[in-house]
Amino acid sequence: MNDLNEVFREKPDVLVIGKGYYSGMDVPDDLVQELAVEGIRVVVKDTAEAVGVFNILNYPKKAAAFHLTC
Numbered sequence: 001m002n003d004l005n006e007v008f009r010e011k012p013d014v015l016v017i018g019k020g021y022y023s024g025m026d027v028p029d030d031l032v033q034e035l036a037v038e039g040i041r042v043v044v045k046d047t048a049e050a051v052g053v054f055n056i057l058n059y060p061k062k063a064a065a066f067h068l069t070c
Contacts, residue, residue: 001031004065008038013059015040017066018047024070 019025023046032042054064
């Protein structure tokens with residue numbers, strides 16, 4: 001949650017989260033719900049797929065948080 005303070009401040013339309021090469025990073029459901037309450041759509045994928053999704057999304061304000069290992 002603390003890692004995303006800047007995301008909460010900027011309020012993008014969408015946040016793409018990359019969970020690592022092998023999807024080893026956990027993304028808590030309560031985090032996704034809290035972002036949704038703030039009006040931020042969340043997309044969670046393994047990092048390689050998340051990068052691809054981020055590149056094709058057409059939103060005025062988009063953000064990404066990519067975990068690169070595990």
